[in-house]
Amino acid sequence: MTKRYNTLSAYLRENYGGRLGKICIDGGFSCPNRDGTCGVGGCIFCGERGAGEHIKPAPIGEQVRAYLASPAAAKYGGYIAYFQNFTNTYAPPGVLRERYAEALCDHRIRVLAVGTRPDCVDAERADVLTGFSADRDVWCELGLQTASDETARFINRGYETARLADAIDILSKRGIKTVIHIIIGLPRARSLREGERELCETIRLINSLPVFGVKIHSLYVMRGTRLCELWERGEYQPFEMDEYVRLAAEAISRLRPDIILHRVTGDCPRPLLAAPDWNTRKSEVISRIDAYLESHDLRQGSKI
Numbered sequence: 001m002t003k004r005y006n007t008l009s010a011y012l013r014e015n016y017g018g019r020l021g022k023i024c025i026d027g028g029f030s031c032p033n034r035d036g037t038c039g040v041g042g043c044i045f046c047g048e049r050g051a052g053e054h055i056k057p058a059p060i061g062e063q064v065r066a067y068l069a070s071p072a073a074a075k076y077g078g079y080i081a082y083f084q085n086f087t088n089t090y091a092p093p094g095v096l097r098e099r100y101a102e103a104l105c106d107h108r109i110r111v112l113a114v115g116t117r118p119d120c121v122d123a124e125r126a127d128v129l130t131g132f133s134a135d136r137d138v139w140c141e142l143g144l145q146t147a148s149d150e151t152a153r154f155i156n157r158g159y160e161t162a163r164l165a166d167a168i169d170i171l172s173k174r175g176i177k178t179v180i181h182i183i184i185g186l187p188r189a190r191s192l193r194e195g196e197r198e199l200c201e202t203i204r205l206i207n208s209l210p211v212f213g214v215k216i217h218s219l220y221v222m223r224g225t226r227l228c229e230l231w232e233r234g235e236y237q238p239f240e241m242d243e244y245v246r247l248a249a250e251a252i253s254r255l256r257p258d259i260i261l262h263r264v265t266g267d268c269p270r271p272l273l274a275a276p277d278w279n280t281r282k283s284e285v286i287s288r289i290d291a292y293l294e295s296h297d298l299r300q301g302s303k304i
Ligand code: SF4
Pocket: 031, 032, 033, 034, 041, 042, 043, 046, 047, 050, 051, 085, 086, 087, 117, 143, 157
């Protein structure tokens, strides 16, 4: 079935001649939403390892070399160095420069991707990223999750939505591509979830900005998080797969047609997953989104 939206794999094929292997890196950073700078406890869904639970901490170069020597790496001709855990621009510029350089220790690494928060992007840090962009692509991945400041307060995101446009402005002026992370199914109050209305607002905001890519995540309940406490008390219920599929497809149909979808669902490491069970069936979710788009004659941007 031909995809009805722009996939990352098609983009990579077109620009790099094939898919690139992703090297997920724990850069040893922290997060201002955990250390008291803008919040404590972090976002309610975030686990102890700051969204990179599967990554074993080790010196950065060692993490990269271990991946490159693994059987998983053998099927790729090039790679993306992805700084995943916590907030990867949350350190002085000199420290950032050193850590990114340590990751780029192999010429086959074609993309540097850095996950962070909009309130941790400024001109100095963006200049560090630009310094690595002469011979590779640099992507800055920004955790927005939602355009709603009300939901953002409930999930303890720790910054106002207006910061997103500022960060994208700083980055895009320097040629850094931005990838926005959003989540479907966030609670916006006790026993109240975001639905299609809030999701459409989030997509409208993204469409209004010079964004390169989007990652759509499904909200799952990870053990040990504050979201898990809500779920255990019956104050949060994740969507059923059918509803998630419908909302993801609706979001895609409202997304600007030039934006690349880097993912359309999220996956939690199995031992840490509390709910929903369907979160482990990633390829089924993707095929059902494709089937929904097909059966409703929708494609990326068709509902703008
Ligand atoms: S900003 Fe990212 S790392 Fe920090 S608490 Fe939120 S999800 Fe976790």
